Amino acid sequence: MQHKTITELLAGLKAGEFSSEELTRFTLQRIQDLDKHLNCFITVTQKEAIAAAKEADQLRKKNQETPLLSGIPLAHKDIFCTQGIKTSCGSKMLDNFIAPYDATLVEKLKAAGTILVGKTNMDEFAMGSSNENSYYGSVRNPWDLNAVPGGSSGGSAAAVAAGLVPGATGTDTGGSIRQPAALCGITGLKPTYGRVSRYGMIAFASSLDQAGPIAKTAEDCALLLQAMAGLDKKDSTSVDTAVPDYQAALRTSLKGLKIGLPKEYFGEGLHPEVQKLVQDALKILEKEGAILKDISLPNTRLAIPTYYVIAPAECSSNLSRFDGVRFGYRCLNPKNLDDLYKRSRSEGFGAEVKRRILIGTYVLSTGYFDAYYLQAQKVRKLITNDFMEAFKEVHVILGPTSPTPAFNIGEKVKDPIGMYLCDIYTISINLAGLPGLSMPGGFVNQRPVGIQLIGNYFEEGKLLNIAHQFQQLTDWHKKIPPHPFNA
Numbered sequence: 001m002q003h004k005t006i007t008e009l010l011a012g013l014k015a016g017e018f019s020s021e022e023l024t025r026f027t028l029q030r031i032q033d034l035d036k037h038l039n040c041f042i043t044v045t046q047k048e049a050i051a052a053a054k055e056a057d058q059l060r061k062k063n064q065e066t067p068l069l070s071g072i073p074l075a076h077k078d079i080f081c082t083q084g085i086k087t088s089c090g091s092k093m094l095d096n097f098i099a100p101y102d103a104t105l106v107e108k109l110k111a112a113g114t115i116l117v118g119k120t121n122m123d124e125f126a127m128g129s130s131n132e133n134s135y136y137g138s139v140r141n142p143w144d145l146n147a148v149p150g151g152s153s154g155g156s157a158a159a160v161a162a163g164l165v166p167g168a169t170g171t172d173t174g175g176s177i178r179q180p181a182a183l184c185g186i187t188g189l190k191p192t193y194g195r196v197s198r199y200g201m202i203a204f205a206s207s208l209d210q211a212g213p214i215a216k217t218a219e220d221c222a223l224l225l226q227a228m229a230g231l232d233k234k235d236s237t238s239v240d241t242a243v244p245d246y247q248a249a250l251r252t253s254l255k256g257l258k259i260g261l262p263k264e265y266f267g268e269g270l271h272p273e274v275q276k277l278v279q280d281a282l283k284i285l286e287k288e289g290a291i292l293k294d295i296s297l298p299n300t301r302l303a304i305p306t307y308y309v310i311a312p313a314e315c316s317s318n319l320s321r322f323d324g325v326r327f328g329y330r331c332l333n334p335k336n337l338d339d340l341y342k343r344s345r346s347e348g349f350g351a352e353v354k355r356r357i358l359i360g361t362y363v364l365s366t367g368y369f370d371a372y373y374l375q376a377q378k379v380r381k382l383i384t385n386d387f388m389e390a391f392k393e394v395h396v397i398l399g400p401t402s403p404t405p406a407f408n409i410g411e412k413v414k415d416p417i418g419m420y421l422c423d424i425y426t427i428s429i430n431l432a433g434l435p436g437l438s439m440p441g442g443f444v445n446q447r448p449v450g451i452q453l454i455g456n457y458f459e460e461g462k463l464l465n466i467a468h469q470f471q472q473l474t475d476w477h478k479k480i481p482p483h484p485f486n487a
Contacts, residue, residue, distance in 0.1 A: 001026055002026070002027075002163035002164075003163045003216075003480055004166065005166065005216050005217050005219065006069070006072055006166045006220040006223055006224070007217070007220060007223065009023065009071075009072060009166055010069070013060070013070070013071045013072075019057045020053040020054075020056040020057050020070070020072075020115065021053040021054055021057055023071065024049050024050060024053035024073050024117065025050065025053075027049075027117055027164070027165060028044065028050075030164055031044055031117065031118065031159075031165075034162060034164060034484060035159075035164060037140065037142075037145060037484065038142060038145075038164075039121055039136070039138065039139050039155075040120055040155045040156075040159040040162070040164060041075070041118045041121065041159070042078045042090070042120065042121050042155070043085060043086050043088075043118055043119040044118040045085060045116055045117060049073065049115050049116060049117045052115045052116070053071065053115050056070050056071040056113055056115065067111065067112045067113035068113065068226060068227055069109070069112040069113045069114045069224070070113030071113060072114050072115065072166060073114070073117045073165055073166065074109060074114040074115065074116060074117065074165060074166075074167050074169070075119070075120050075155075075156060075159055075167075075169070076105075076106060076109075076116060076118075076168070077119070077120050077122055077153050077155065077168065077169050077170050078090060078119035078120055078122055079122060079202050080103040080105055080106050080119075080169060080200060080201055080202075080211075081099035081100075081102060081103045081106070081200040081201075081202070082099055082102060082103070082106055082116065082119065083102045084098060084099070085098065085099065085116075086099075086119070087099040088119075088135070089122070089124065089126070089202050090121060090122040090123060090126075090133070090134040090135055090152075091125055091348065091350065091353070092329055092347070092348050092350070093322050093329045093348035093349055094202075094327075094329070095135065096328070096329070097327055097328055102200060103197075103199060103201055104197035104200055104234060105169060105197060105200070105211050105228055106200065108197075108227055108228055109169070109227055111227075114227075117165060118165075120153075120155030120156045120168060121134050121136055121137075121139050121154070121155030122134060122154065122155055122156075123151040123154070123352070124350045124352065124353050125204055125315070125319065126152040126153075126171055126173055126176055126204045126209070127152065127204060127352050127356055128151040128352055128419075129150065129175070129176075129179060129419050129420070129422045129423055130148035130150065130154070130407075130409075130419065130422075131149055131150065131151040131152065131154030131158075131180070132148060132151070132409065132413060133152075133352045135350060138409055139154040139158050140409065141158060141183060141406050141447075142158055142161050142162035142184065142481035142485045143161070143184065143185060143406070143446065144406070144446065144447055146409060147405075147407065147408055147409065147447060148183065148407060148409055149161075149180050149184050149406070150181075150182065150183035150184065150406065151176060152171070152173075152176040152180075153168075153170030153171060153172070153177050153180050153214065154180045156169060156170045156214045157170070157181050157183070157186060157214055158180075160184070160186050160214055160216060161185055161481060161485075162485040163480070163485055166216070167213065167215040167220055167224055168213075168214045168215075169211060169212070169228075170188060170211070170212060170213075170214045171201060171204075171210065171211050171212070172209075172210050172211075172426075172430065173204050173208045173210075174208065174307055174311065174423050174426060174430050175190075175401075175423040175426025175427060175429075175430070177189065177212045177214060177438075178426050178437070178438035178450065178452060179401060179402055179422065179426055179438070179450075180214075181214055181401070181450060182401035182402050182448065182449065182451075183402060183405065183406040183450070184406075185440045185443075185450075185476065185477075185479060186440065186477070187214070187217055187218050187220070187221050187438065187467060187471075188212065188213070188214045188221070188438050189213055189214075189225060189435070189437045189463070189464070190212045190429065190430070190436045191212050191435050191460050192239075192434065192435045192457050192458050193207075193210050193430075193433035193434075194237050194239035195210070195229050195241075195435070195460065196210060196211045196225075196228045196229055196230075197230075197232035197234070197238050198211065198237060198238070199232055199234040199235040203314075203318040204314070204315050205310065205311040205314035205318070206237070206318060207310070207314060208310070208311060208314070208430045210430070212225070212228075216477055217471055217477050218439065218464045218465075218467035218468040218470075218471055219250060219464075219468055219471075221437075221467075222249075223247065225246055225460060226243070226245070226246050226247065229460075239458075241458055244461050246461050246464055249461040249462070250468040251465070251468075253288075253289065254285060254288040254465075255288070255289030255290075256291065257289065257290040257396070257466070258290075258291045258293055258394040258395045258396075259282070259285065259291065259292050259293065259395070259396055260294075260295040260390050260394035260396065260397040260398070261292060261293065261294050261295060262296060262297045262300065262397060262399060263294060263295075263296055264296065264297050264298070264300040264301065265300070265425055266278075269421070270403050271403060271405070271444065273449075274400050274403065274404065274444060274449050275400070277442040277444070277449050277451070278441065280442070281398075281451050282398065284473055285470065293394055295390045296386075297383075297386045297387065297390060298386060299379065299382045299383045299428075300383075300386070300424075300428055302382070303427045303428035303431060304420055304421065304424060304427060305376075306380055306383065306431060307423075307427045307430070309363050309372050309375075309376035310373070310377065310380065310431070311360075312356040312357070312360030313360040313363050313364050313373050314360070315353075315356050315360050316356070316357045316359075316361045316364060317364070319353070322344075322345065322349075323340075323341050324340050324343075324344025324345070324348070325340070328344075329347065352416070380431045380432075383432055384431065384432040384433075387428075387432050387454075387456075395456075395462065396453055396454060396455050396459075396463065396466060397453070397454040398452065398453055398454075399425055399451075399454075400425055400449070400450070400451065400452060401426065401438040401450035401451060401452040402422055402423075402449075402450060403421075403425065404422075405443075405444045405445065405447035405449055406447045406448070425452060426452070429454055433457070434454055434455065435457070435458070435459060435463060436452055436453065436454045436463070437452065437453045437455075437460075437463040438451065438452050439451055439453070439467040439470060439471065439476075440476035440477045440479070448476075448479075451470075453466055453467060
């Protein structure tokens with residue numbers, strides 16, 4: 001039962017093979033037995049989960065119409081506010097914060113019938129590419145416990161890959177759904193900016209952050225996105241556009257699909273075995289009728305410096321609210337207000353968060369705003385224009401998700417620039433606000449490799465369809481991590 005997809009579990013619940021309570025208790029027991037190896041969870045909501053599962057079973061017994069995901073256990077990244085449950089954002093700063101309300105995404109998935117079993121570990125305030133920046137310790141990759149799972153949604157990705165939960169939520173500011181999905185051998189989708197509400201999602205960089213689903217398959221991601229997507233009047237960045245039936249689009253033929261291959265994604269820095277796996281995937285898609293076309297995204301090389309001006313600037317502004325006064329961590333015995341601010345922030349934030357706040361404050365300061373922040377916004381527009389030109393010629397863009405398989409824990413801790421370069425293929429999609437999906441594409445040295453699909457605005461259905469068709473022809477998504485997770 002632990003390695004069934006959401007689709008398979010829904011079928012089992014409907015057929016009466018097991019109840020939601022049995023499934024939920026099984027899930028909670030698996031978390032209890034195996035999370036000690038991975039450190040995926042910050043909070044486990046056992047009492048609430050069992051109560052919700054019993055309610056789902058009662059509804060099913062009454063033969064009433066059940067919601068889309070009724071009875072399915074789910075984990076939320078600990079960046080989403082959950083009423084009455086700790087929401088820490090992986091930080092000492094919020095270690096004592098109990099959210100007074102549910103994020104819209106949490107509300108929607110609850111209304112769809114999901115059972116919250118816990119909150120997953122993450123890089124502090126979603127700042128990181130390896131899940132080593134959490135106040136609660138590093139998350140480990142179930143494929144190799146010496147390797148990172150990717151970040152910042154590494155707790156969610158590792159939990160799904162290890163079969164602790166069938167699905168989870170994540171957030172993606174510069175690749176933080178797609179990169180951990182790639183390094184853990186599962187499927188992760190970053191929707192178009194504005195497709196899923198950001199209300200109740202603790203902000204890192206407001207113009208880049210986007211919530212999305214993490215699951216074993218594209219079919220499961222389609223189910224989760226169906227429940228998550230849609231206009232939210234509480235979020236001014238939420239877009240009022242119709243939500244299509246993502247499942248209905250999964251079986252569309254790939255014949256005539258034009259796939260763009262950016263030359264900038266296949267050059268220096270890409271692991272040769274990763275490149276071979278991407279080329280193998282292209283052969284499969286081409287055999288199904290897809291047409292391959294070489295394209296160029298000339299401003300790709302500027303994506304990382306652009307991102308690391310804009311994202312820290314927004315983080316500096318967003319995190320100014322954590323001052324030790326209203327909520328969160330407060331230093332002991334402050335001498336005065338100035339001391340309260342300084343010590344609460346210096347003691348409450350970790351090293352990477354402080355680094356980005358300092359960078360952001362600098363680029364927004366008088367005399368540097370025009371030289372750095374304004375210039376970065378102009379380059380951001382150039383990066384977006386590159387994609388718009390490409391989509392005049394092709395339907396989707398394909399390449400690697402990450403330039404290498406997962407690296408070892410501790411390998412890049414003292415090399416923040418090297419860590420940032422891990423997101424070279426994912427960051428530009430956030431800068432442009434486009435949807436992106438990572439799907440399993442094979443292994444290098446027993447560590448998973450992801451393949452990234454990039455679509456035009458609000459074409460998540462097209463990406464899910466391509467990934468689903470690919471997963472009908474391959475079995476990478478069916479691979480299970482080694483002992484003890486394969487039990």
